[in-house]
Structures are given as structure tokens and as C-alpha cells.
Amino acid sequence: MSALLEIDQIGISFGGVKALLGVSLAVARGEVVALIGPNGAGKTTVFNCISGLYHPQQGRIVVDGREIQGLRPHRVAQLGIARTFQNIELFKHMSTVDNLLLGRHLHMRSGVLAGMALLGPYLPAAREELRHRTRVEEIIDFLDLQAVRGERVGNLPYGTQKVVELGRALAMEPRVLLLDEPAAGMNLEEKQDLRIWIQDIVALFGVAILLIEHDMQFVGDLAQRVVALNYGECIAAGTPAEVRAHPEVLKAYLGAEAVA
Amino acid sequence: MDMKRSYYEDLRLFDTLPLSLWLGVAVLALAAAPAVFGNYPLYVIGYIAINVIVALGLNVLVGYTGQISLGHAGFFAIGAYAVTMLANAGLPILPALLLAGLIAAAFGFLLGLPALRLEGPYLAVVTLGFGLTVETIFAKAAFFGGATGPAVPAFDLVLVPGFSREQNLYLLIVATAGLSLLAVRNLMHTRVGRAFVAIRDSDIAASCAGVDLTYYKTLAFAVSAFFTGLGGGLFAFHLGQVDPTTFNLMLSILFLAMVVIGGVGSILGSVLGAVVISLLNLKLKGLKMADFEQLPLIGHELAGFLGRNFMETGMANIQFIVYGTILVLIMLFEPLGLYGIWIRTKRYWRTWPF
Structure with missing residues (x-):
């Protein structure tokens, strides 16, 4: 091998x-x-x-x-290649969901203009957000993070932060x-x-x-x-x-x- | 309540019914203002709206991306000069405004390059140098009209037939502010905005998650400069003249004060900060000795004290003393600014009367 x-x-x-x-x-x-x-x-x-x-x-x-x-x-x-860090490097002012969504960064495409124009659920940027949000929710289910989904990660206990960091790395596929x-x-x-x-x-x-x-x-x-x-x-x-x-x-x- | 039924609800513009109602009321009120008010109130609202645009732009950089700038008066000046000279060259107003924003964005991109290697106080000094350089070049170069600045062409855009020039200008400014608000708010809810915030919170983790730091840091500068330039372009028409001495360091500080007092990294905070600072600026700028005399109880004593120790005619630049005091108090008691106060009030009323 x-x-x-x-x-x-x-x-x-x-x-x-x-x-x-x-x-x-x-x-x-x-x-x-x-x-x-x-x-x-x-x-x-x-x-x-x-x-x-x-x-x-x-x-x-x-x-x-x-x-x-x-x-x-x-x-x-x-x-x-994805990684986690010894001394947690989370985006501590973002929610768990947003941390994981950032992990999807490479799989998403929308740029500045598409992002600014997000008005309804049918525009490309919004559709992309929703599609990747679904993937993120799968990882949240997998790692049992449902309870802290919308929480600011800076407020989470240490052990949970480590799991969120693992989730962010996993979101990168x-x-x-x-x-x-x-x-x-x-x-x-x-x-x-x-x-x-x-x-x-x-x-x-x-x-x-x-x-x-x-x-x-x-x-x-x-x-x-x-x-x-x-x-x-x-x-x-x-x-x-x-x-x-x-x-x-x-x-x-x-x-x-x-x-x- | 807080139950959500689809992921789209997180992206939705108005997440609660009361909020949508209040925003609707605000939009209607702003739209109806030209029919009700005279020129001066429209001028004041226009001035506030321009500052809202700039504060939003600056917040993208300072609040969301975590980069400091003491040179945003430079972008504001670039927008004002660009729109004036483009309009003088015969370009219609709307394309001139858009182009002025883009020119400012290009300079923002350039200023973003040193930001790749510099942080905190070092970046502050670089942006400070940028602002001062721009101010000096505009004030000294004959090409830009020298010390008096170029003549601003008449504002001839007609948005609503039958409206006066002032009313049309008001509508353009307020509409641009509304669109900017929407654009920045949306941007922060999608991929690019998330990358900005990620860079602020941990640039190492962001780059290891695939965020190109070079691209996104310079992009943040460009986006921020775009809105600031747009605000500067509108300001040229709003004031009807371009005076190079306006775009000084104090103006950069004033913009920064809006962001900090309103709330770093908050859309609502940008608006609140811009409103409060603009109103203070307008109110305090023209203070005369007689105004101090009119204060109850301490008025006479205060006027006497100021007359003995400061200028005889009044207190020039008293607004800066007030900003300074407010900034210190905000930093001490409410680091999240007016936005933080708003959040606490909301939380209080949500559980009221318990």
C-alpha cells in the first residue's frame, strides 16, 4: 500500500x-x-x-x-490536508455552525458580489450556503454538537472546543x-x-x-x-x-x- | 420564539417580525422625509447617511477583519476628488460615483499589501502615513485644484421628477446608504465575510482551512475603501465643494470613533455610531460662547471659565473633547459600544417583567 x-x-x-x-x-x-x-x-x-x-x-x-x-x-x-491545533485555534467570536462553515470555505465559490447580493433563497450565494449548511449539520449530528450549534465557541468548555475544532477539520472533507x-x-x-x-x-x-x-x-x-x-x-x-x-x-x- | 424550521431562516434578512416592522417604518419615514421636511433636515439626514456608509466600510476592516486604519479620510478624499473630476470630465453622476468607489477600492488594495506583514501599531502608522500623504497631495498638486480644490459640478441627477436638487440628492444618498447596509450585512453572512472574521479571530487557523490571507486581507481593504470612497463621492455633492483640508487626520479619527462608539464588528453598531457622532459633530461644531451662557445653573460660570482659559469667542473643536471623553467612557463601561447597550436592553425586555 x-x-x-x-x-x-x-x-x-x-x-x-x-x-x-x-x-x-x-x-x-x-x-x-x-x-x-x-x-x-x-x-x-x-x-x-x-x-x-x-x-x-x-x-x-x-x-x-x-x-x-x-x-x-x-x-x-x-x-x-486539515489539522487541529494543540492550543485550540477556533474563531472564538463565531458560532459553532459558522466555524464549521468556514471549514467548507474551499468547497464554496461565491465571491464578494454574489455575497453582497444575497437577497432570497433562490440566489446562487444563498443556495450555496444552504447546501453546505446541510453538510455542516451532518457533521454536527455526527459529533453530537447539536446543543451548542448556535453558541459562540469562545464560551464553550475546553473539551467541547476541541470537538468543534475536529468538526471544522472534518468539514474540509x-x-x-x-x-x-x-x-x-x-x-x-x-x-x-x-x-x-x-x-x-x-x-x-x-x-x-x-x-x-x-x-x-x-x-x-x-x-x-x-x-x-x-x-x-x-x-x-x-x-x-x-x-x-x-x-x-x-x-x-x-x-x-x-x-x- | 427561537424555533427555526429551515436553515434559510439563519440567512433571512429580518429574523423577527417586530424587526421587519420597524425597518419598514424607518424606510417609509426616510422615503417620506423630502415631502415633509425642509432643506436643512434633509441636509442633516444626508450627512448622517454618508457617515453610515463610511462607518459600514470601516467596520468591515476594523471590526470584522481586525485590521486597523487611521487613514480612511484618504479613501474618503479619493472618492470625493474622483467623483468631482470624473463628473467634470462629463461622466454622468451614477457611473462617476461607482467608478470613484472602485478607484478608492484600488487604493485600498494597495494599502492592503503592507497589511500582510504588519499588525497593530505598525499598521496604524502605515495607514496614518497614507492618510496624511493623500491629504497633502490633494492640497498641493495643481492638477487637483490646489488649496481651494476643484469646482464640484451641479448635481443634476433626477430620481423623482418634480423634486428639487436637494431632494433628489437626499434620495440618492439615503438609497445608497440603504443598499450599502444591505450589501455589507449580506456579505458578512456568506463565505467572504466569514473568511474576514476568521482572519480576525485566528489567521493561522484560517489559512490552514484554506483561506488565502493575501487575497482576503487585501480584499477587506478594498471593500472597506470602496464604501468609504462611495461616501466621499456623495460628500462632494452634499457639501457642494471639495476642500482638501477637510480630509485630515481628525476625520479619520472621527470615522474610527463612529465604529468604536457604535460597536466594533456590528452592522447596527455602525449605524448607531454614525448617527450619534454625526449629530454631535453638527451640534458641537458651531458652539458659541452665548450657547454656554444659556446652560442652566453653571452656564455663566462655565462661560467665564472657558473665556478665561480658552478662546474668547467660544470653544473651537469642543466636539473633539466630547468624543475623547465618550471614547474613554465607552471603552471602560461598554466595550461593545452602543450595540452592546442595545443587546442588553433587548435581553431585558425579552424577559420583562421577570
Whole structure:
């Protein structure tokens, strides 16, 4: 099975700080790969390189046979890559529905003039709004967000905001979904819901998911493969059980003395 | 109540019956005004309506897209000069107005380019520089009529046969304001407006969701400049002259004050802010010492104090002291402006008498 997202030896440094030193990984359609590692290992930097916020100085990032390193974020998004953020980046003055509708941005067409002329339900801009609104409501049903549909997302509890962010990424109908600590700050019940949603997303839409997560239980339940980073380098890769038992991983998390 | 039966109800222009009724009343009243009022009330309403157009335009940029501008008097001036010179060149008034808006929009696009890299105070300084440059160029260049400005051609558009020139101009201004209101309101409910707000709330997330920041930031500047230029074009006819010293920094601040006092990121707020500031401006501008004398109780003392400490004839520019005070109070007590007060009043009455 050829990989949908393939990262090949990417490296990036900020001034003298080498954040990533030749990181490689691959995610196939319908696969969940987890990226783990201690704080500062470079996990989020990998995400930022993929989504075009950073431009890696070495290596290649390939999506479906197309190199994307160096593209600007909205161009990357056009290729079907959606993400969530570690420290929630929602449009906090907008409602849940509007946040998700923004996720439909790439699938909509109406420009300034069409938007201004929206007068009745039969004009193109309004018809387009309604069509995409239907899709958004499907996602709202899927993620159980009905109760907060019209709520300003800035007022929602943390766990719910994380779900809205997942919903916005889903509304983009991505081929690759990058989830940056989706379960952080969630209680047990919310984590279970999230796990089932992620499994459903993979099963229903065949999305490739790359996941950063610290909760090893959560990772073990979801991911087929795990890649461990430390100081910008891959230190281990394999099944969750293999990586959890890998001496380098133990050393990174617990220190050399604890392993010895 | 709040039950909705179709998604279209979220897009609908008038979401409640009372609102549609009140808007209907307002439209009828404005349409009937020329038949009832003399020229001065029409002049005042026209002045307010022009400021409504500008406040809407500025709110698109400041309130919705989260970019600051201290140079909107520049776009206003560009609109006024463009319409005057196009009309002088023989273009009919309506196309001249539209073209003037588009010219202002083109300059808005150009000013939007530095905004891609600059934020907050840095952008404020760039737009400030833009406003001052425009003002100076218009005031000094012989091509633009120098210090006296170009002569504005007579307003010869006839919307209703039999109406006077002032009545026709009034109708054009108020209709343009109504259409602008509708256009901006609709824009904010669709794809482009959502992208603007998304950029304001989190530009990183917006770009990762496929919003091209370059395009939408410059677009926001262009849309904002278009309405401001349109307002400037109408202003040229409204005043009947184009005086380059009008388009100074204080005017930019005045526009910004309308947006902030009315309510940042709110259509209704733009209207309320424009109405309040316009009326204050008209009322306070012409204050004379005698007006202070007429105030009850403190009038005589106040006039004496002002006479001793300020100008002998009265207080020039007292309106700016009042705006300053209002701005400080609004920021302290109601950051959402008049719109915030409106929301709270509405909420109170909805549950009244409980």
C-alpha cells in the first residue's frame, strides 16, 4: 500500500536550534499513525511543516505523489490536508455552525458580489450556503454538537472546543487529518467518545490520520503504528507495543538511569 | 420564539417580525422625509447617511477583519476628488460615483499589501502615513485644484421628477446608504465575510482551512475603501465643494470613533455610531460662547471659565473633547459600544417583567 502522506528526511532549524533532523514517516489511506515524544521533541514542528506554516530546509513532504514543502498553508489545505491545533485555534467570536462553515470555505465559490447580493433563497450565494449548511449539520449530528450549534465557541468548555475544532477539520472533507493532542484536557468519557469518532472517521471516510498524543492508552487503542521523536530525531517506529518497550523511548521519557 | 424550521431562516434578512416592522417604518419615514421636511433636515439626514456608509466600510476592516486604519479620510478624499473630476470630465453622476468607489477600492488594495506583514501599531502608522500623504497631495498638486480644490459640478441627477436638487440628492444618498447596509450585512453572512472574521479571530487557523490571507486581507481593504470612497463621492455633492483640508487626520479619527462608539464588528453598531457622532459633530461644531451662557445653573460660570482659559469667542473643536471623553467612557463601561447597550436592553425586555 503506497502512502498518502509521506515525509522524507525533513530538517529545519531556527537560528542555531535544530528543531528537526531528518524526520521520516508515512501514513496510508485509512491508517492512524501516532507521533509521540517528550515536550520539545519536535512533534508540532512536524505538523507545522506539513501544513505549510514552516518550510523545511531539507527533505520532502509528498501528498499523493505531489511535493508540498514550500507551499503556503491555504495551498496545502487545497490538497486535502486539515489539522487541529494543540492550543485550540477556533474563531472564538463565531458560532459553532459558522466555524464549521468556514471549514467548507474551499468547497464554496461565491465571491464578494454574489455575497453582497444575497437577497432570497433562490440566489446562487444563498443556495450555496444552504447546501453546505446541510453538510455542516451532518457533521454536527455526527459529533453530537447539536446543543451548542448556535453558541459562540469562545464560551464553550475546553473539551467541547476541541470537538468543534475536529468538526471544522472534518468539514474540509480532508484526505489527511493532522490531530495535535486532540484528547489533551479531556475527561475519560470525552476521550472515549473521541476515540470512537476517530475510528469512525477512518472507517467511513478512509482518511489518513497523523496524531500527536501523550496518552499512551489512547494511542495504543487507535494507532496502527507509532513514531517516537526526541530532540528532532526519530528514535523508534513500529507498533504501539514495540515502541512502548523500545529502550530509546524509555530513556527519552524516564532518563537513562531508570532504564539501566 | 427561537424555533427555526429551515436553515434559510439563519440567512433571512429580518429574523423577527417586530424587526421587519420597524425597518419598514424607518424606510417609509426616510422615503417620506423630502415631502415633509425642509432643506436643512434633509441636509442633516444626508450627512448622517454618508457617515453610515463610511462607518459600514470601516467596520468591515476594523471590526470584522481586525485590521486597523487611521487613514480612511484618504479613501474618503479619493472618492470625493474622483467623483468631482470624473463628473467634470462629463461622466454622468451614477457611473462617476461607482467608478470613484472602485478607484478608492484600488487604493485600498494597495494599502492592503503592507497589511500582510504588519499588525497593530505598525499598521496604524502605515495607514496614518497614507492618510496624511493623500491629504497633502490633494492640497498641493495643481492638477487637483490646489488649496481651494476643484469646482464640484451641479448635481443634476433626477430620481423623482418634480423634486428639487436637494431632494433628489437626499434620495440618492439615503438609497445608497440603504443598499450599502444591505450589501455589507449580506456579505458578512456568506463565505467572504466569514473568511474576514476568521482572519480576525485566528489567521493561522484560517489559512490552514484554506483561506488565502493575501487575497482576503487585501480584499477587506478594498471593500472597506470602496464604501468609504462611495461616501466621499456623495460628500462632494452634499457639501457642494471639495476642500482638501477637510480630509485630515481628525476625520479619520472621527470615522474610527463612529465604529468604536457604535460597536466594533456590528452592522447596527455602525449605524448607531454614525448617527450619534454625526449629530454631535453638527451640534458641537458651531458652539458659541452665548450657547454656554444659556446652560442652566453653571452656564455663566462655565462661560467665564472657558473665556478665561480658552478662546474668547467660544470653544473651537469642543466636539473633539466630547468624543475623547465618550471614547474613554465607552471603552471602560461598554466595550461593545452602543450595540452592546442595545443587546442588553433587548435581553431585558425579552424577559420583562421577570
